[in-house]
Amino acid sequence: MQGDQQGYDRGTSIFSPDGRLYQVEYAREAVERGSSSVGVRTAGGVVLAARRRVRSPLMDAESVEKLHQVDDHLGVISAGNAADARRLVEFARQTVQRDRLTYDEPMPVEPLAKEVADHVQEYTQSGGARPYGTALLVGGVTDGRPVLYETDPSGTPSAWDAAAIGGESGEIREFLEAEYAADADLESGVDLALEALAAPDDATFSPAEVAVGTVTAESGYRTLPTDDRRNALDALGLLDEDGGPQAS
Amino acid sequence: MQGDQQGYDRGTSIFSPDGRLYQVEYAREAVERGSSSVGVRTAGGVVLAARRRVRSPLMDAESVEKLHQVDDHLGVISAGNAADARRLVEFARQTVQRDRLTYDEPMPVEPLAKEVADHVQEYTQSGGARPYGTALLVGGVTDGRPVLYETDPSGTPSAWDAAAIGGESGEIREFLEAEYAADADLESGVDLALEALAAPDDATFSPAEVAVGTVTAESGYRTLPTDDRRNALDALGLLDEDGGPQAS
Amino acid sequence: MQGDQQGYDRGTSIFSPDGRLYQVEYAREAVERGSSSVGVRTAGGVVLAARRRVRSPLMDAESVEKLHQVDDHLGVISAGNAADARRLVEFARQTVQRDRLTYDEPMPVEPLAKEVADHVQEYTQSGGARPYGTALLVGGVTDGRPVLYETDPSGTPSAWDAAAIGGESGEIREFLEAEYAADADLESGVDLALEALAAPDDATFSPAEVAVGTVTAESGYRTLPTDDRRNALDALGLLDEDGGPQAS
């Protein structure tokens, strides 16, 4: 970025001369500063996975919130500003509850993702607040069909077979484009997600350094326990048992 | 644009010395940054069509929202800021619903387009928010007569036989001016719309890269399914079956 | 204008050291940027006429709103920012309706013009919004007497025998001052209005490029149909049948 955006980037209520919203673009940078998260749609369900940045071995890695349950059959994985993500997930939860009161059945992924996105958009048009510095991947099973949506800081929703948000998301997306197979089962989806997270820097992980969740028609939203994560990482040659913090 | 607009373009609540509203002009630039959309009024109904920018083969092209149903007999195609378009279409839907409760009959295109435009105008006169960075083409059939309206970021409505908004809209409009025939049928209208979208850069499209909707007196609002789009593109020599993402 | 107004022209809530309101003056420039409109008071009624800027032959010239009916016996012709004009005309319509509910008789031109002007003034004294970038000519018949009022962006109302607003209004006013005759009939008033619009650049018009409305005691508010406009232009040697868009 050059200096010529000066003055047009001091708030959400002005366009630049070339029609850009710099504050939204800077919020995208805030997402890029976060650790990476991926989502993968498989025949058996949706996989949500993320790297965790654990600052100290004394920190409880599980408390680094990347995975968020929104409903029995709905999960979110986030990237970017963690506190913003909490607020946005709270909005999602309230939306699901309100929807359930109205229609008395589970809210599908697509309308939820769109309501979240519309809420995000409001912070890009009026002054007095900044955009959300966070992106979400919303995964769920609607009418037996796995669905994966992304919401970005501009408030635009989009559906994906497999998606990456946060740091190095470009490289991870390229990896997913090369390796994704629509007919894979859930377990392969977990493997793909972990391999994708490791791809940009050939990383290895302790179980605590990754979070993995799945949403299936049968079991709804589930998080993968530490042992399962260790086994999966080990089988993929991605386990770094010595380094990093212990998972609780 | 030169530097002399500095200071007069920092908000919607000031005029420049020569009576211009720079923020509205910048919002027009935001529309130009979007992919192109066209509308064509034919004897048989209104055609709405757009190019879709699909960032990755893993993305579900259908989730790139350009076409929006507003009512049984009313559709919108948008260009520019996608999140802004969603919000404006939501306003249109609420307007139609409120109108129906009052008059107990379908809302015609013209008053809807004007209510949307008036809502857009409010964001160009008061401070504290930016204008909408989006333009809409509203198509419908009123009393059996196809009608096509445009709303722009200034909040000015206008009616067209055939119109283009978004990127390269100038070149597409020239193409439409040269090729438009008022007595064409709906199918020819679809062909004209696709050819117009391809005109600026002699593009070819996968079916997923275009969205096509129609509004007719008989069938109301319809979207053209993937196969029909493939057939239409193929017949026009515009099909690029290899490239681009798969439509769902 | 020189540079010394810098800082005093950034809002409506400050005077310049010499007691000027620059934002109001800039709003007058916005009116000048619009195409010209004229009003003529004749023995038989009031004539309202305007040039229309039609961007494309595919555009429906009639949708370029210059003429606005406000009540059975009240019409407005506008110049300047078209979206602002719509909003101001909407205010006028609501004022007329409210007045009718109170007094159960048609609202005269003068009080309506003054209420509109007072509404416009509010946007010149408080911060947070810009003035209206539009001027109106309000024409009507009150107690059998034709009346023509102008409202400008400062919120000052004034009555005229014949008036011009918008682009080249100075030259058109000079033409009207030279040619106006108070005892002319309505038809001569239409001719004078069309000639005045053509005067600055010896223009010729297609019927679609001009809008003409009349308000008479007998017939109330009427718009001149395309054929009548063609005939009138033809008789005046101002018809340009080949160029420009078709009127609907």
Place this chain on the structure above:
Amino acid sequence: MQGDQQGYDRGTSIFSPDGRLYQVEYAREAVERGSSSVGVRTAGGVVLAARRRVRSPLMDAESVEKLHQVDDHLGVISAGNAADARRLVEFARQTVQRDRLTYDEPMPVEPLAKEVADHVQEYTQSGGARPYGTALLVGGVTDGRPVLYETDPSGTPSAWDAAAIGGESGEIREFLEAEYAADADLESGVDLALEALAAPDDATFSPAEVAVGTVTAESGYRTLPTDDRRNALDALGLLDEDGGPQAS
């Protein structure tokens, strides 16, 4: 004025280091930009008179509002920003009506002028709006005694035997100080007022170019018809029958 007021003159909510309110001083300049108005207190009643700036012979001079009736026995003549004056007079009218509902008798001049002045003061202390760019002379008869009050843009009321506001008010005041006689009758007061308006530039007027009103115990508020104005100007050698617009 020098440049050292920069920064202290951008709003009503700050004092300059020497305790001045520049925006109020600039509002006084806005009054000076207006055409001149005078008020004269005579034994027989109060005279209010003003020059009118008529931009075109097609303009109805009577619609250039300088004189405003506020109540049966109360009139106002204004100078400065015409739209601001309308708003302030509207405030005066509402004040008089509210007062009448409370006390069931005509409101005297002094309390009315003070309520208007207090309203004006509010626009000089809080931010978000500019001061009124207008001054008023309020004339009336209270308990049989003619009273003349001035309100200025600072919100300070003052009573006068004869006063001038608007352009060249300094020279006109000097003329009034030299020529005023407290025992003059109403007719002499009209003559004095017209001569005072003509004094700065030895002007002559068409009847349309001056407005004259009187308030007497017997007849309340009256405006001088065109013929009376012509006769008065003629008798004073101030008639310019050829030039200027016709009065309606």
Place this chain on the structure above:
Amino acid sequence: MQGDQQGYDRGTSIFSPDGRLYQVEYAREAVERGSSSVGVRTAGGVVLAARRRVRSPLMDAESVEKLHQVDDHLGVISAGNAADARRLVEFARQTVQRDRLTYDEPMPVEPLAKEVADHVQEYTQSGGARPYGTALLVGGVTDGRPVLYETDPSGTPSAWDAAAIGGESGEIREFLEAEYAADADLESGVDLALEALAAPDDATFSPAEVAVGTVTAESGYRTLPTDDRRNALDALGLLDEDGGPQAS
């Protein structure tokens, strides 16, 4: 004052680095710009007196408000911005009325002065408005004891035997300190007040150029009529019968 206060003096909501509130200091300058007023506490009651600036012999000097009655037994004399003073006195009147409704007895001077001061303080702490550019001397008799309070633009109340506010208040205070005698009677107090007003420039006054009020236990609030003022000035050798305006 030097330039180093720049930026810290643009509003009431910021302190300067050395803990000063420049806007309050500038408001004190506004008081100094006003003509001088004095108050004197005597054994027989409180004297309030002021110089009046009369701009023209045509002006009614009595309408230059320096003296204000607040209640039967309470008076105020002001200095500084006259319109601000009117507003503050109005606040005092409402306070007295509200207090009387609550306690059913006259409000003493001290609590009134403190309520006024607290109201003034509010305009020195929050943004969006400027401080009051006026100081008041509140005089009255409480339980038979004459009391004199000052309120300044910072909102600090203080009690005095004799006080001066407005232009040249420093010199007048020195005169009062030298000449004040606590056991003087009311008449001597009037003389002291007039001499103090004349002291800085050895001025002489027409009766119209001074305002004098007294508050005593027997007679409550009274203003000194023109003849009494003339006699008092004459006896003190301060009468300037030729110059200045006539009192009404």
Place this chain on the structure above:
Amino acid sequence: MQGDQQGYDRGTSIFSPDGRLYQVEYAREAVERGSSSVGVRTAGGVVLAARRRVRSPLMDAESVEKLHQVDDHLGVISAGNAADARRLVEFARQTVQRDRLTYDEPMPVEPLAKEVADHVQEYTQSGGARPYGTALLVGGVTDGRPVLYETDPSGTPSAWDAAAIGGESGEIREFLEAEYAADADLESGVDLALEALAAPDDATFSPAEVAVGTVTAESGYRTLPTDDRRNALDALGLLDEDGGPQAS
């Protein structure tokens, strides 16, 4: 202070890069500009004392408010902006009254001081207002035990055996640290307080130039009358009978 705080010190709603709140620090400077006040906790009760700045012998020194009674058993002595102190003491009084309505017993010192401090904090976090430029010492007897609390402009409460606020508070505190004895009786506490006030500049005082209050279990809040202050000063060799104003 150097220039590098520029821009970070213009409001309470921003931190400087090193985490400081300059406006709060400037408010502390405002406290330092005030005359000094001290509080001393003794076995017999709390002593509150202050120097008074009396501008003129005509001023009633007692009206220079440093001591404030808050409840029967609660007193406050203030330093800094006097008008701010009045407002804060008013808040304290309302807090005590509300607390009494709820609990029907006297409010202890500690919770009162903390409520005051929390109120002060609010003015340091949100924009639109400046912090309080005043510090308080709150003294009282709770359950028979003397308690002394300080509240500063940041809103931090702290308890002290003996404390100093206002001008020269550093030197006074050093004096108190050297001379304070926890087992002293009330009278010795008064002496210590007066000696501490005199310490920085070896000052002597007229009785009017100091204010002294005490709070004891037996007598609650009391102020020391003029004679007692004279005797105390005399006994300490601090009496300046000739200079300064007379106490009322």
Place this chain on the structure above:
Amino acid sequence: MQGDQQGYDRGTSIFSPDGRLYQVEYAREAVERGSSSVGVRTAGGVVLAARRRVRSPLMDAESVEKLHQVDDHLGVISAGNAADARRLVEFARQTVQRDRLTYDEPMPVEPLAKEVADHVQEYTQSGGARPYGTALLVGGVTDGRPVLYETDPSGTPSAWDAAAIGGESGEIREFLEAEYAADADLESGVDLALEALAAPDDATFSPAEVAVGTVTAESGYRTLPTDDRRNALDALGLLDEDGGPQAS
């Protein structure tokens, strides 16, 4: 930090071009300016400890609030802006009370810490206020299990075995990482906490200079009395009996 953040750090409502929120980072600096606090999770309960900065031997060290009881079984230790901490703890107390009214059982640590964090986040997204310049360690026992959470100025919650906030927190954390043992008992936890506070500068403490609290399943929230702190410091060789203030 370099100068290139200028302009992006003046409020919470804008991102910098690289997606940072400078005001949140500056608020972290405000925490670093505070004295250090630590929390240690042991088998027997949670230990909260802090250094106290006592400005004077006359100050009551206990009134320097670092430890705050929130509920029977919940304590908080804070670092940074003390007044901000008070406000945040007050929010925590209200949250606990509201939660108890709803669920009729003690609120667990995790949801409380998250509600506090979400409240903190709100001050980082909207303009008009600054972030909280304080961090908290929330300790408690939930279902018999000791839990320790941190909330930082960004509004991100995190769980720890042992954590440090405030000045020198980096060095203290390193000490804790080296010395922490998950199976230590409560007493060892107190020792570890005190040693950690002393580690950065090999400090010794008077009992008054440290605050220690514990939360256990058996006894709930307790503060360590002065004698116990003296004994603990003495046993660790960290006692500085001569220096510093006396604890009350």
